[in-house]
Amino acid sequence: MTAPTRATGLVGDRAGRAPRRSRTTYLFVAGYVILLAAFGIVPTGYAVYFAFTTADGAFTGFDNFATSAQDFRFLPAVGHIALYLVFWLALLVILVVALSLLLHRLASHGTSRALRFLFYIPGALTGAASVMIWLFMLDPTVSPVSFLLRRLGYATFGEVIAPGHLPLLFALIAFWTGAGGWIVVMYGALNNIPTEVLEAARIDGAGAWHTAWHIQVPMLRKWIVYMVILAFAGGTQLFVEPQLLSQASVGVAGRDYSPNQLSYDFAFQMDNVNGAAAISVELLVVGLAVATVFVARSGFFDAE
DSSP, X not given: OHHHHHHHHHHHHHHHHHHHHHHHHHHHHHHHHHHHXXXXXXXHHHHHXXXXXXXXXXXXXXXXXXXXXXXXXXXXXXXXXXXXXXXXXXXXXXXXXXXHHHHHHHGGGTOXXXXXXXXXXXXXXXXXXXXXHHHHHTOTTTOTTHHHHHHTTOOSHHHHTOGGXXXXXXXXXXXXXXXXXXXXXXXHHHHTSOHHHHHHHHHTTOOHHHHIIIIIHHXXXXXXXXHHHHHHHHHTTOOHHHHHHHHHTTSSSOTTSSHHHHHHHHHHTSOOHHHHHHHHHHHHHHHHHHHHHHHHHHTTTSOO
């Protein structure tokens, strides 16, 4: 009688703890859902409403989208952001994966922890602060690396931030600020690769390069896709860097360098909130479309 009684008590105890555990889970999730609704879903719905209506609330179809697309600054802004994304995503994927593999290989030497900390420091800075640091670094008259800038043939700040250099400069700023967190994420993913797999590759005679290319990188594929999706979505919203550079350089970058800046200009300079909302919705649609393509083509949600 004792054993069944204990078993029954154990089952009852587990059944009693389960609802409490479920309530705790829902409580934690509720905080995120509330914030998501307040700062994500509701503003998105508000923007969609403005994009398809006039200032007095009348439905206007795609007129706001046509008006914003016909603006003479729209296509150049799209071209700027497209070129920037090419540099930004290429730098991010190649260097983040390479540096993560290097950190993983150096783990046994005791230097990995210090390097991870150094990589992550720039990510602690806000976007505006990081841009101000780079404005200082790119001015040959005050930069601590002025010797390098002069060796490259740049004697003035204006020469460094010439319009043709801006996509690469913005990509470097974005990489310096945001890559550290992704390096830490990729390093963690590398640590989850079974040691038996790496040991088998070593026994079979695979060197560091072959192990990285044929084993580690393929097993990082989903993390890389996840990084690209978020980086693309963030990259289409480029705003702080060109906005501050425009003010610091007396308009070299322009207040309408990116679509996000153009949306800001529509809303606060032209008093056309509906046109600004249309540009915002277009950026949202592009981000969702690219994310859908990457998820579908990469098998992101497929079971391993």
